[in-house]
Amino acid sequence: MLTYALVGLEPRRVEVEAHLQKGVPSFAIVGLADRACQEAKERVRSGIVSAELEWPLRRITVNLAPAALRKEGSGFDLTIALAILAASHQVPFGSLRAHAAVGELALDGRVRPVGGALVVAEGARRAGIEFVLCAAESAGEVALAGVDPVPVHHLAEAVAYMRGDWLPASPPPLSPTGRVPVTCPDLAEVKGQRRGRRALEIAAAGRHNLLLAGPPGTGKTMLARRLPGILPPLAREEALEVTRIHSVVGLLPSGQPLVAEPPFRAPHHSSSMPAIVGGGSGPSPGEASLAHCGVLLLDEFPEFQRPVLEALRQPLEDGVVSVARANGRAVFPARFQLVATMNLCPCGGRGDAAGCSCSAARLAHFREKLSRALLDRFDLVVAMPRPRAVELDGSGEETSALVRERVQAARVRLEAGPPRMGSEARPLLTEAVEKLPLSGRGRARVARVARTIAALAGTEEIAREHLAEALSYRIPPELTST
Amino acid sequence: MKTDRGYRVLTRRSADYPELLAAIHDPPKQLYLRGDGSSRLLSCPAVTIVGTRSCSPYGAQVARRLGRELAAAGAVVISGLARGVDAEAHRGALEGEGATVAVLGCGIDRDYPRTHSALAQRIATSGLLVSEYEPGTEPAPWRFPARNRIIAGLAKVTIIVEARARSGALITADFALEGGREVFAVPGEITSALSRGTNELLRLGAAPLVDPEDVIEALGLEKAIAPRNVLRSEEATRVRKFLADQSASVDELIRSSGLAVNVVAAALVELELAGEAVCAEGVYRLIR
Numbered sequence: 200m201l202t203y204a205l206v207g208l209e210p211r212r213v214e215v216e217a218h219l220q221k222g223v224p225s226f227a228i229v230g231l232a233d234r235a236c237q238e239a240k241e242r243v244r245s246g247i248v249s250a251e252l253e254w255p256l257r258r259i260t261v262n263l264a265p266a267a268l269r270k271e272g273s274g275f276d277l278t279i280a281l282a283i284l285a286a287s288h289q290v291p292f293g294s295l296r297a298h299a300a301v302g303e304l305a306l307d308g309r310v311r312p313v314g315g316a317l318v319v320a321e322g323a324r325r326a327g328i329e330f331v332l333c334a335a336e337s338a339g340e341v342a343l344a345g346v347d348p349v350p351v352h353h354l355a356e357a358v359a360y361m362r363g364d365w366l367p368a369s370p371p372p373l374s375p376t377g378r379v380p381v382t383c384p385d386l387a388e389v390k391g392q393r394r395g396r397r398a399l400e401i402a403a404a405g406r407h408n409l410l411l412a413g414p415p416g417t418g419k420t421m422l423a424r425r426l427p428g429i430l431p432p433l434a435r436e437e438a439l440e441v442t443r444i445h446s447v448v449g450l451l452p453s454g455q456p457l458v459a460e461p462p463f464r465a466p467h468h469s470s471s472m473p474a475i476v477g478g479g480s481g482p483s484p485g486e487a488s489l490a491h492c493g494v495l496l497l498d499e500f501p502e503f504q505r506p507v508l509e510a511l512r513q514p515l516e517d518g519v520v521s522v523a524r525a526n527g528r529a530v531f532p533a534r535f536q537l538v539a540t541m542n543l544c545p546c547g548g549r550g551d552a553a554g555c556s557c558s559a560a561r562l563a564h565f566r567e568k569l570s571r572a573l574l575d576r577f578d579l580v581v582a583m584p585r586p587r588a589v590e591l592d593g594s595g596e597e598t599s600a601l602v603r604e605r606v607q608a609a610r611v612r613l614e615a616g617p618p619r620m621g622s623e624a625r626p627l628l629t630e631a632v633e634k635l636p637l638s639g640r641g642r643a644r645v646a647r648v649a650r651t652i653a654a655l656a657g658t659e660e661i662a663r664e665h666l667a668e669a670l671s672y673r674i675p676p677e678l679t680s681t
Numbered sequence: 682m683k684t685d686r687g688y689r690v691l692t693r694r695s696a697d698y699p700e701l702l703a704a705i706h707d708p709p710k711q712l713y714l715r716g717d718g719s720s721r722l723l724s725c726p727a728v729t730i731v732g733t734r735s736c737s738p739y740g741a742q743v744a745r746r747l748g749r750e751l752a753a754a755g756a757v758v759i760s761g762l763a764r765g766v767d768a769e770a771h772r773g774a775l776e777g778e779g780a781t782v783a784v785l786g787c788g789i790d791r792d793y794p795r796t797h798s799a800l801a802q803r804i805a806t807s808g809l810l811v812s813e814y815e816p817g818t819e820p821a822p823w824r825f826p827a828r829n830r831i832i833a834g835l836a837k838v839t840i841i842v843e844a845r846a847r848s849g850a851l852i853t854a855d856f857a858l859e860g861g862r863e864v865f866a867v868p869g870e871i872t873s874a875l876s877r878g879t880n881e882l883l884r885l886g887a888a889p890l891v892d893p894e895d896v897i898e899a900l901g902l903e904k905a906i907a908p909r910n911v912l913r914s915e916e917a918t919r920v921r922k923f924l925a926d927q928s929a930s931v932d933e934l935i936r937s938s939g940l941a942v943n944v945v946a947a948a949l950v951e952l953e954l955a956g957e958a959v960c961a962e963g964v965y966r967l968i969r
Contacts, residue, residue, distance in 0.1 A: 393935050567796075584964050664914075671931075
């Protein structure tokens with residue numbers, strides 16, 4: 200019987216063989232199975248008995264081939280049970296050939312969903328297998344891979360199906376285009392902060408990385424959390440890729456197998472390096488990959504461990520994370536949009552009327568943590584001073600839906616052919632490079648942002664005012680110098 | 682005279698030993714010099730600009746502007762390479778393409794603070810790093826007040842930009858007054874702790890620094906006429922009008938001017954490039 204093990208995001212074919220011999224009844228699983236996998240013994244035995252099937256009182260050996268590949272997790276349970284049942288002639292052997300299976304067994308024989316069902320199903324499709332037995336909750340995911348899911352609730356159902364006595368109810372029709380109601384908070388709730396809102400819109404339109412800096416309580420996080428709400432939905436290819444990653448870590452909500460909206464991840468600043476970029480003994484994707492095609496929000500950016508921040512430079516540059524571990528290496532896609540928030544100093548008082556009480560040395564240390572190389576990855580940097588009371592009284596701000604329409608239109612224009620530098624804008628760029636501390640990378644960044652601004656304005660050429668606005672989002676000197 | 686490590690030394694007997702410094706109560710026996718600037722630089726009309734290390738954006742911007750304009754007018758800008766006001770004054774002088782001298786409280790080969798080693802390097806290419814201590818001397822807290830007497834002694838005019846009630850910059854002011862030099866203080870808000878020291882100096886009779894031209898006059902120099910940039914856009918002129926009353930954030934300017942967010946942002950960049958405005962922590966301020 201076939202199933203698939205996960206190596207990173209890739210399915211590896213695993214053949215599950217069961218052999219019954221005469222001798223003292225025993226049960227062994229061989230083939231580099233990890234602990235969760237070894238414990239399958241108990242679950243499989245109880246499951247088979249609970250399904251009112253016979254547990255063969257023989258010497259049972261189950262082999263997971265290839266033996267050299269490490270197998271992890273509980274997804275092999277269903278396959279192992281079916282293999283044993285076939286070996287003891289309780290399930291017709293021939294029916295196993297056209298099927299693969301994935302699922303965990305409960306002690307009462309129920310079939311539970313496991314992470315990575317989509318990847319297993321993709322492996323099956325590539326091998327030309329048409330049917331995949333899986334938990335009912337995983338049916339939607341499996342169907343996405345282009346194979347027919349056989350959703351079973353209980354091991355007894357799986358056996359009945361194999362014997363040809365039972366057919367599963369046809370799975371509910373999938374609506375991959377059906378949008379999940381966006382749970383993201385709306386921009387209309389943000390009062391004032393026109394500057395921040397504008398930066399958010401530009402970031403959304405051009406997929407720019409955004410850094411919001413200011414004293415605590417000025418609405419940095421509030422704004423950042425509203426970015427997913429103004430992003431256009433994912434394209435089909437992107438959605439599949441994101442779904443695969445989320446499936447592997449078991450994050451897919453049941454009933455909504457396809458992730459159609461850009462994901463939003465906001466790991467806490469105490470997160471470890473493997474949690475952010477991916478890792479673990481059999482490498483599994485981290486937050487950076489879970490945010491693929493979506494938004495990675497790093498709140499209190501300078502509070503993250505320095506190595507974690509530096510490790511993010513690879514995905515920010517290449518859009519992938521490659522993790523090498525003793526048990527294999529994996530490449531995870533991680534093309535996310537980075538949004539970060541930070542205070543202007545460790546005590547947070549800077550930029551506020553109360554003033555800052557940090558010592559000069561402490562401040563210098565704080566700024567040193569933000570390496571130039573890392574700051575250079577932010578196309579847009581916005582300093583957010585504390586708004587005055589009158590600004591917070593304002594009402595009738597735009598809703599996310601309105602902004603999203605503009606973002607979508609700008610994306611279409613950017614894809615059709617990005618706006619070109621106009622003759623009015625070019626001298627301004629030269630002047631800016633001369634007069635401001637603007638590195639070569641900074642210059643490229645400003646040009647990129649100016650393109651997006653022009654696209655939002657709907658023009659074919661970058662005008663002088665577009666470039667000037669782009670320049671206003673450059674890294675402010677107070678973040679780098681002391 | 683040159684030392685074996687390539688640093689120059691000025692002793693009391695050297696012809697280039699600055700006259701003004703020789704006139705103070707206890708002039709240093711020798712001065713170690715590092716940098717490509719001539720040792721005659723120390724005898725040129727000079728202005729000392731000092732202030733607190735933890736300065737406000739206002740203090741930083743004023744220090745920079747003073748450094749720039751006074752250096753452009755031909756004054757040598759003297760300061761102590763410390764964080765905050767000192768560093769901004771040096772940077773301003775470099776921007777104004779004038780000469781600047783950093784007086785250290787440690788050996789001239791010790792760029793202290795370390796974060797300013799690049800700045801020290803830049804100062805050394807056209808100006809001087811000066812110390813009375815032998816190269817290799819480590820920084821120590823008690824050396825800094827002593828260093829301040831040299832900072833004050835080298836210049837005819839001393840400007841205190843921002844100082845708390847008991848700031849080290851006030852020691853420099855005392856040395857300057859003792860030596861009969863002119864002391865200017867930059868007025869600050871009476872509610873700001875960072876201006877307590879400078880406002881106190883004003884009460885005691887220091888000259889308020891309202892226009893850099895006063896200093897240029899006191900040094901007997903002529904003002905370099907800075908070409909005033911013509912603002913290209915109408916919006917920039919309009920935004921400038923609103924900034925003239927009060928420093929403001931982009932959001933505040935949107936509200937007071939009624940212009941759109943992108944227009945205000947673009948106008949502010951025009952003002953920055955024209956050298957009319959600067960931004961710190963999201964708040965824009967006119968500097969001219």
